[in-house]
Amino acid sequence: MSGLPESLTPATKKICRTMTDTTIFKARKIITMDPNCPEATHVAVRDGRILAVGDERCADGVGNVRVDERLSGAVLLPGFVEGHAHLMAGGLWDYTYVGYHDRTDPDGQHWPGLTTIEQVIEGLSQQAQKLEPGAPLIAWGFDPIFLSEERLSRHHLDRVGTDRPILVFFSNLHLMCVNGPALGMAGYDSDSRVEGVVKDADGQPTGELQEMAAMFPLMRRLGVDFRHLAQRESAIRAYGRMAVRAGVTTMTDLFSTLSDDDLAVMLQITAGSDYPLRIVPVLGAAGGQAEELAARAKALAAQSSDKLRLGAVKLLTDGSIQGWTARVKWPGYVGGQPNGLWNLAPDQIFELCEVMQREGIQMHVHTNGDEASEVAIEAIEAAARKHPWPGHRHVLQHCQMMGTDQFTRCAELGIAANIFANHIWYFGDQHAALTIGEDRARRMDGCRAALDAGVRIAIHSDAPVTPLGPLFTAWCAVNRQTMSGRTLGAAQRITTLEALYAITMGAAYTLKLDGEIGSIETGKRADFAVLGEDPTAVDPKSLKDVPVLGTVSGGEVHLT
Amino acid sequence: MTDTRLPLTVIGGYLGAGKTTLINRVLSATHGRRLMVLVNDFGAINIDADLLESAEEDTLTLTNGCVCCTMGGDLFMAMADVLDRNPRPDHLLIEASGVADPQKIANAALAEPDMRYGGIVTVVDGRNFSTLTQDSLIGPQVRGQIACADLLYVSKTDGQEAAPALQAINPEAVLADPPTAPIETLLQEFGQTFEARGKPASHPAYTHWTGGGVRMFGRDRLAKLLQQRPDGLVRVKGFVRGDDGIGWLVQVVGRDIDLSRTAQPDKTQLVAIGPSARVNREDCDSWWNEKAPDVQPDALCHPSATDTKFREMDT
Numbered sequence: 070m071s072g073l074p075e076s077l078t079p080a081t082k083k084i085c086r087t088m089t090d091t092t093i094f095k096a097r098k099i100i101t102m103d104p105n106c107p108e109a110t111h112v113a114v115r116d117g118r119i120l121a122v123g124d125e126r127c128a129d130g131v132g133n134v135r136v137d138e139r140l141s142g143a144v145l146l147p148g149f150v151e152g153h154a155h156l157m158a159g160g161l162w163d164y165t166y167v168g169y170h171d172r173t174d175p176d177g178q179h180w181p182g183l184t185t186i187e188q189v190i191e192g193l194s195q196q197a198q199k200l201e202p203g204a205p206l207i208a209w210g211f212d213p214i215f216l217s218e219e220r221l222s223r224h225h226l227d228r229v230g231t232d233r234p235i236l237v238f239f240s241n242l243h244l245m246c247v248n249g250p251a252l253g254m255a256g257y258d259s260d261s262r263v264e265g266v267v268k269d270a271d272g273q274p275t276g277e278l279q280e281m282a283a284m285f286p287l288m289r290r291l292g293v294d295f296r297h298l299a300q301r302e303s304a305i306r307a308y309g310r311m312a313v314r315a316g317v318t319t320m321t322d323l324f325s326t327l328s329d330d331d332l333a334v335m336l337q338i339t340a341g342s343d344y345p346l347r348i349v350p351v352l353g354a355a356g357g358q359a360e361e362l363a364a365r366a367k368a369l370a371a372q373s374s375d376k377l378r379l380g381a382v383k384l385l386t387d388g389s390i391q392g393w394t395a396r397v398k399w400p401g402y403v404g405g406q407p408n409g410l411w412n413l414a415p416d417q418i419f420e421l422c423e424v425m426q427r428e429g430i431q432m433h434v435h436t437n438g439d440e441a442s443e444v445a446i447e448a449i450e451a452a453a454r455k456h457p458w459p460g461h462r463h464v465l466q467h468c469q470m471m472g473t474d475q476f477t478r479c480a481e482l483g484i485a486a487n488i489f490a491n492h493i494w495y496f497g498d499q500h501a502a503l504t505i506g507e508d509r510a511r512r513m514d515g516c517r518a519a520l521d522a523g524v525r526i527a528i529h530s531d532a533p534v535t536p537l538g539p540l541f542t543a544w545c546a547v548n549r550q551t552m553s554g555r556t557l558g559a560a561q562r563i564t565t566l567e568a569l570y571a572i573t574m575g576a577a578y579t580l581k582l583d584g585e586i587g588s589i590e591t592g593k594r595a596d597f598a599v600l601g602e603d604p605t606a607v608d609p610k611s612l613k614d615v616p617v618l619g620t621v622s623g624g625e626v627h628l629t
Numbered sequence: 630m631t632d633t634r635l636p637l638t639v640i641g642g643y644l645g646a647g648k649t650t651l652i653n654r655v656l657s658a659t660h661g662r663r664l665m666v667l668v669n670d671f672g673a674i675n676i677d678a679d680l681l682e683s684a685e686e687d688t689l690t691l692t693n694g695c696v697c698c699t700m701g702g703d704l705f706m707a708m709a710d711v712l713d714r715n716p717r718p719d720h721l722l723i724e725a726s727g728v729a730d731p732q733k734i735a736n737a738a739l740a741e742p743d744m745r746y747g748g749i750v751t752v753v754d755g756r757n758f759s760t761l762t763q764d765s766l767i768g769p770q771v772r773g774q775i776a777c778a779d780l781l782y783v784s785k786t787d788g789q790e791a792a793p794a795l796q797a798i799n800p801e802a803v804l805a806d807p808p809t810a811p812i813e814t815l816l817q818e819f820g821q822t823f824e825a826r827g828k829p830a831s832h833p834a835y836t837h838w839t840g841g842g843v844r845m846f847g848r849d850r851l852a853k854l855l856q857q858r859p860d861g862l863v864r865v866k867g868f869v870r871g872d873d874g875i876g877w878l879v880q881v882v883g884r885d886i887d888l889s890r891t892a893q894p895d896k897t898q899l900v901a902i903g904p905s906a907r908v909n910r911e912d913c914d915s916w917w918n919e920k921a922p923d924v925q926p927d928a929l930c931h932p933s934a935t936d937t938k939f940r941e942m943d944t
């Protein structure tokens with residue numbers, strides 16, 4: 070403030086200060102994703118937006134500046150954009166993580182992966198000691214697909230304790246395993262004939278409960294409510310902390326069922342300058358009634374704020390490949406399983422696409438199997454013939470089995486693709502061996518094919534399905550390495566720069582926010598990922614190991 | 630001795646089959662029950678608002694209060710909300726989405742101790758269902774909705790025409806006969822009103838049967854007997870004496886046989902109903918009296934003190 074004349078009144082001083090309050094962040098290196106100035110060392114920020122990018126003189130002549138040296142040892146990238154995740158990823162951390170893979174919780178605590186049932190029992194036992202006597206122990210993330218030994222049963226969980234109900238959700242949230250006292254709460258015993266209550270050879274419940282109907286009595290009695298997992302304040306705050314740890318400054322909630330009360334809470338939380346994340350809730354279409362969905366989407370759009378962007382809708386067409394519920398084209402699943410299930414009938418998909426297109430509402434369309442993506446492309450094409458809208462930017466989400474033919478049609482129609490790159494590492498081996506076979510697994514999540522066809526792409530984690538971490542997601546797209554260490558479909562690899570573009574500008578494009586975020590460029594939001602190393606300089610095999618130190622969101626620094 | 634569990638009836642069927650029309654007919658009927666309707670479809674409230682309003686107004690006189698709510702995917706969470714309501718409704722109807730598997734929803738009533746299975750009604754559009762069931766994309770799911778039904782309700786055409794094709798997919802289900810039958814049949818889980826409610830609603834299309842006696846049963850023997858009941862006897866309910874001094878509360882709806890413990894009655898009191906076209910009283914009498922002769926308790930039975938639910942399709 071040294072340049073202000075002494076004679077100014079305090080009130081005037083205050084106005085001048087806000088007008089000239091410019092911060093220059095000095096960094097080891099800034100990778101901008103702006104081809105006009107790909108690299109820089111300084112970025113000037115005013116009112117939460119980027120005033121200038123360049124060297125130490127980039128903001129000369131703008132008045133008073135303050136140089137912030139806190140990031141001077143770091144490498145800055147545009148804040149990462151996660152185009153496909155779910156708010157529940159924050160809420161689940163209210164429960165104990167017992168998954169196979171290492172994860173870090175929103176507060177930075179590292180949870181090592183539990184790779185045997187004995188380790189799961191040990192981890193649960195440690196957690197039980199922290200609870201009140203009799204209090205339920207609820208865990209999540211268990212994935213039997215990675216454990217080749219026996220199945221988790223009530224007997225294992227009874228070893229953790231029979232003085233409290235214990236409930237372990239599997240990672241897909243469609244199954245759980247519970248202990249004896251929990252079985253008792255629901256009245257499940259050898260006489261139960263409820264579908265989904267798994268029995269052993271002696272006719273006793275094993276503790277495994279499959280699908281919602283069988284899980285429901287326990288969830289009801291233990292107060293587990295999926296709606297609250299996503300919408301309570303603690304979940305929204307945890308989502309923000311997770312984002313900081315992953316370098317993410319904008320993230321979707323890609324099947325939102327916002328009530329007006331939920332919306333008020335989200336608007337209030339995200340408006341705080343301490344909240345480090347822009348959330349893009351995308352309204353889920355659980356069924357038909359396209360006109361009402363459009364009206365609701367428009368009403369929500371009108372309530373958007375800088376850090377809560379509403380107005381798009383999500384269509385859920387099929388299920389998942391590893392659950393054999395994705396709709397796949399001939400020759401189907403290699404194990405001969407019947408084709409999957411539609412969550413929306415093809416007729417509904419056509420109707421929804423037509424109405425959303427007519428009303429100017431952007432759609433994110435979940436398509437795992439190639440038959441589902443085919444129907445989605447057909448439906449968007451039919452809608453586009455009736456209601457031309459060159460800038461619709463509808464996005465196919467997951468796109469796991471799409472080949473060059475479908476990507477080419479997407480390019481022709483202006484459809485973007487958000488590709489589930491994390492699947493290659495987590496499930497690639499399973500897909501090759503069990504679901505769709507080697508040849509189709511090689512072309513899975515084909516980022517190269519999409520880019521070569523001229524499609525705008527993003528890549529995603531689908532957190533909590535796989536952990537949030539755009540650098541890991543980029544690593545998957547660059548290396549296509551599976552858990553067993555093999556490279557699955559080398560022809561579909563993309564370069565590090567292409568992958569970094571996909572997690573910044575690419576994802577911003579899919580959210581129609583590329584004019585505001587996605588690059589470090591004058592006029593855009595001052596959203597940065599703060600990294601400990603230069604991701605373009607490391608060996609591509611180490612991309613996932615580049616440390617994330619935090620983020621800058623709207624000019625506010627959040628370090629982990 | 631009353632059953633306080635909330636009966637759940639799931640109305641399934643593909644898009645446009647006429648599920649909402651059926652629900653509107655239920656709402657407009659003077660059935661004397663507090664209904665709750667859950668619609669498992671985004672915004673799928675084509676439920677007639679006038680009916681709801683009049684139902685609200687008529688709550689006192691007709692105890693016909695109806696509540697509708699909508700939800701996204703969290704149908705089961707909404708079910709928990711309904712169970713927590715005070716007072717609890719008398720009956721829960723869920724309109725499944727056009728592609729939903731009604732069985733997956735109805736299973737909640739088999740699992741949840743506070744609920745009772747009230748059957749799956751699948752509505753079928755008689756004009757287009759044969760095309761739909763052949764469709765390469767959606768056919769399997771449409772057939773699945775028909776296959777799991779306890780009651781098939783053909784809309785828009787005469788049900789008789791569609792009957793052979795439907796029976797080929799689901800030989801066990803009862804065809805609503807005729808489709809314009811009084812809607813009370815649905816709320817009483819496919820039978821007529823069992824207790825007189827001022828105006829006994831008897832209908833010639835239905836056979837009523839009552840069973841009695843003082844015989845005592847173990848769980849397995851009673852369940853087996855009920856499984857062997859005459860074809861078409863869609864609904865059985867009442868009390869049966871248990872061989873361990875504790876009574877059985879019997880609730881049979883469609884394929885579901887639900888036995889739970891209750892105070893030992895002085896004698897068995899069973900009522901049952903089915904379409905006259907498929908079942909008559911003589912069949913019922915001979916089933917009950919001949920297959921279940923009045924003998925000593927079956928020594929092979931191991932009655933359990935806990936509630937028991939049977940599902941014939943699982944056996």
Ligand SMILES: [Zn+2]
Nearest residue numbers: 153155323531
């Ligand atoms: Zn998702």
